[in-house]
Amino acid sequence: MQLIQQESRRLIVAISGASGAIYGVRALQMLKRCDVEVHLVVSKAAELTLKHEVGTSSVALRELAHAWYQASDIGAAIASGSFMTVGMLVLPCSVRTMSEIHTGMTGTLLSRAADVVLKERRRLVLGIRETPLHTGHLRTMTNLSEMGAVIAPIVPAFYTAPQSLDDIVNHTVGRLLDLFGIDVGLATRWTGQR
Structure with missing residues:
Protein backbone atom coordinates (compact mmCIF):
# COMPACT_ATOMS: atom_id res chain seq x y z
CA MET A 1 0.00 0.00 0.00
CA GLN A 2 1.54 3.30 -1.09
CA LEU A 3 0.96 6.35 1.08
CA ILE A 4 1.03 9.51 -1.01
CA GLN A 5 -1.20 12.24 0.43
CA GLN A 6 -0.38 14.00 3.70
CA GLU A 7 -3.83 13.06 5.04
CA SER A 8 -3.10 9.41 4.32
CA ARG A 9 -0.23 9.62 6.81
CA ARG A 10 -2.86 9.86 9.56
CA LEU A 11 -3.66 6.72 11.49
CA ILE A 12 -6.22 6.29 14.25
CA VAL A 13 -4.99 4.03 17.04
CA ALA A 14 -7.46 2.75 19.61
CA ILE A 15 -6.79 0.75 22.74
CA SER A 16 -9.73 -1.21 24.13
CA GLY A 17 -9.99 -2.98 27.48
CA ALA A 18 -8.83 -6.41 26.36
CA SER A 19 -5.76 -7.91 27.97
CA ALA A 46 -8.55 0.16 28.70
CA GLU A 47 -7.73 2.69 31.41
CA LEU A 48 -7.97 -0.14 33.95
CA THR A 49 -6.04 -2.60 31.80
CA LEU A 50 -3.26 -0.10 31.11
CA LYS A 51 -2.82 0.54 34.82
CA HIS A 52 -2.92 -3.16 35.76
CA GLU A 53 -0.80 -4.63 32.94
CA VAL A 54 1.57 -1.82 31.95
CA GLY A 55 1.54 0.42 35.02
CA THR A 56 0.59 3.50 33.01
CA SER A 57 -2.44 5.58 32.07
CA SER A 58 -3.81 7.06 28.89
CA VAL A 59 -2.61 10.46 30.10
CA ALA A 60 0.98 9.17 29.89
CA LEU A 61 0.30 7.93 26.35
CA ARG A 62 -0.76 11.36 25.07
CA GLU A 63 2.86 12.31 24.35
CA LEU A 64 3.04 9.40 21.89
CA ALA A 65 0.17 10.75 19.78
CA HIS A 66 -0.40 13.90 17.78
CA ALA A 67 -3.98 14.09 19.05
CA TRP A 68 -5.77 12.38 21.90
CA TYR A 69 -9.53 12.05 22.37
CA GLN A 70 -11.71 10.93 25.25
CA ALA A 71 -13.88 7.93 24.46
CA SER A 72 -16.97 10.04 25.26
CA ASP A 73 -16.06 12.76 22.72
CA ILE A 74 -18.33 11.64 19.88
CA GLY A 75 -17.95 15.03 18.19
CA ALA A 76 -14.19 14.59 17.70
CA ALA A 77 -12.56 14.93 14.27
CA ILE A 78 -12.12 11.14 13.94
CA ALA A 79 -15.91 10.69 14.20
CA SER A 80 -16.33 12.13 10.71
CA GLY A 81 -15.63 10.57 7.34
CA SER A 82 -14.45 13.95 6.08
CA PHE A 83 -11.40 13.63 8.37
CA MET A 84 -9.02 11.76 6.08
CA THR A 85 -6.99 8.89 7.48
CA VAL A 86 -5.29 5.79 6.16
CA GLY A 87 -7.47 3.83 8.58
CA MET A 88 -7.64 2.60 12.15
CA LEU A 89 -5.86 0.04 14.29
CA VAL A 90 -7.70 -1.28 17.35
CA LEU A 91 -5.03 -2.91 19.50
CA PRO A 92 -5.88 -4.84 21.51
CA CYS A 93 -9.48 -5.25 20.44
CA SER A 94 -11.89 -6.71 22.98
CA VAL A 95 -14.82 -8.88 21.97
CA ARG A 96 -17.13 -6.15 23.31
CA THR A 97 -15.53 -3.53 21.06
CA MET A 98 -15.59 -5.92 18.11
CA SER A 99 -19.29 -6.58 18.70
CA GLU A 100 -20.10 -2.87 18.99
CA ILE A 101 -18.34 -2.20 15.69
CA HIS A 102 -20.12 -5.12 14.06
CA THR A 103 -23.59 -3.98 15.02
CA GLY A 104 -23.04 -0.31 14.26
CA MET A 105 -24.29 0.55 17.77
CA THR A 106 -21.57 3.10 18.32
CA GLY A 107 -21.82 4.20 21.94
CA THR A 108 -18.28 5.57 22.18
CA LEU A 109 -15.85 7.48 20.00
CA LEU A 110 -13.80 4.31 19.57
CA SER A 111 -16.64 2.35 17.97
CA ARG A 112 -17.91 5.42 16.07
CA ALA A 113 -14.47 6.04 14.54
CA ALA A 114 -14.25 2.38 13.54
CA ASP A 115 -17.71 2.55 11.98
CA VAL A 116 -16.64 5.64 10.01
CA VAL A 117 -13.51 3.87 8.77
CA LEU A 118 -15.65 0.98 7.53
CA LYS A 119 -18.24 3.17 5.82
CA GLU A 120 -15.50 5.18 4.10
CA ARG A 121 -13.92 1.91 2.90
CA ARG A 122 -10.65 2.59 4.70
CA ARG A 123 -8.56 -0.07 6.40
CA LEU A 124 -9.77 -1.21 9.82
CA VAL A 125 -7.49 -3.69 11.59
CA LEU A 126 -8.81 -5.40 14.71
CA GLY A 127 -6.11 -7.01 16.87
CA ILE A 128 -8.50 -9.43 18.58
CA ARG A 129 -7.31 -10.61 21.97
CA GLU A 130 -9.58 -13.40 23.16
CA THR A 131 -9.53 -17.18 23.44
CA PRO A 132 -11.29 -19.52 23.21
CA LEU A 133 -13.88 -18.21 20.79
CA HIS A 134 -17.48 -19.39 20.58
CA THR A 135 -19.46 -19.59 17.37
CA GLY A 136 -21.00 -16.15 17.88
CA HIS A 137 -17.53 -14.58 18.06
CA LEU A 138 -16.49 -16.40 14.90
CA ARG A 139 -19.63 -15.32 13.03
CA THR A 140 -19.08 -11.72 14.12
CA MET A 141 -15.50 -11.88 12.83
CA THR A 142 -16.70 -13.33 9.53
CA ASN A 143 -19.30 -10.59 9.16
CA LEU A 144 -16.74 -7.88 9.96
CA SER A 145 -14.34 -9.37 7.42
CA GLU A 146 -17.11 -9.30 4.82
CA MET A 147 -17.72 -5.63 5.76
CA GLY A 148 -14.07 -4.86 5.01
CA ALA A 149 -12.32 -5.17 8.37
CA VAL A 150 -9.07 -7.08 8.74
CA ILE A 151 -9.34 -9.55 11.61
CA ALA A 152 -5.85 -10.00 13.07
CA PRO A 153 -5.86 -12.13 16.22
CA ILE A 154 -2.86 -11.54 18.47
CA VAL A 155 -0.86 -14.70 17.76
CA PRO A 156 2.90 -15.00 18.32
CA ALA A 157 5.17 -16.03 15.46
CA PHE A 158 7.79 -18.54 16.50
CA TYR A 159 9.61 -18.76 13.17
CA THR A 160 11.39 -15.61 14.32
CA ALA A 161 13.01 -17.54 17.22
CA PRO A 162 12.00 -14.91 19.80
CA GLN A 163 14.30 -14.56 22.79
CA SER A 164 11.98 -12.42 24.90
CA LEU A 165 8.42 -11.24 25.32
CA ASP A 166 9.52 -7.94 23.77
CA ASP A 167 10.60 -9.82 20.63
CA ILE A 168 7.13 -11.33 20.33
CA VAL A 169 5.34 -8.02 20.95
CA ASN A 170 7.60 -6.12 18.52
CA HIS A 171 7.14 -8.62 15.71
CA THR A 172 3.37 -8.80 16.17
CA VAL A 173 2.96 -5.02 16.21
CA GLY A 174 5.34 -4.65 13.27
CA ARG A 175 3.26 -7.07 11.22
CA LEU A 176 0.03 -5.27 12.12
CA LEU A 177 1.51 -1.95 11.01
CA ASP A 178 2.57 -3.66 7.77
CA LEU A 179 -1.15 -3.85 6.98
CA PHE A 180 -1.14 -0.04 6.64
CA GLY A 181 2.05 0.06 4.55
CA ILE A 182 4.04 1.22 7.58
CA ASP A 183 7.35 -0.58 8.05
CA VAL A 184 8.89 0.25 11.43
CA GLY A 185 11.79 -2.14 10.86
CA LEU A 186 11.01 -4.49 13.74
CA ALA A 187 9.15 -7.33 12.00
CA THR A 188 11.39 -10.25 11.10
CA ARG A 189 10.90 -11.07 7.42
CA TRP A 190 10.80 -14.69 6.31
CA THR A 191 13.30 -15.26 3.53
CA GLY A 192 12.98 -19.01 3.13
CA GLN A 193 14.46 -22.02 4.88
CA ARG A 194 17.13 -21.26 7.47
Missing part, protein backbone atom coordinates in the same frame (compact mmCIF):
# COMPACT_ATOMS: atom_id res chain seq x y z
CA GLY A 20 -2.63 -7.13 25.99
CA ALA A 21 -2.45 -3.37 26.46
CA ILE A 22 1.31 -3.57 25.80
CA TYR A 23 0.52 -4.16 22.12
CA GLY A 24 -1.26 -0.81 21.84
CA VAL A 25 1.45 0.97 23.80
CA ARG A 26 4.18 -0.58 21.62
CA ALA A 27 2.34 0.45 18.44
CA LEU A 28 2.31 4.04 19.71
CA GLN A 29 6.02 3.86 20.57
CA MET A 30 6.87 2.50 17.12
CA LEU A 31 4.71 5.05 15.30
CA LYS A 32 6.29 7.91 17.25
CA ARG A 33 9.52 7.19 15.33
CA CYS A 34 7.74 7.30 11.96
CA ASP A 35 6.30 10.06 9.84
CA VAL A 36 2.75 9.10 10.82
CA GLU A 37 0.23 11.43 12.45
CA VAL A 38 -1.35 9.35 15.22
CA HIS A 39 -4.83 10.04 16.59
CA LEU A 40 -5.42 8.12 19.83
CA VAL A 41 -8.59 7.05 21.61
CA VAL A 42 -8.60 4.82 24.70
CA SER A 43 -11.71 3.11 26.08
CA LYS A 44 -12.73 3.37 29.73
CA ALA A 45 -12.00 -0.32 30.25
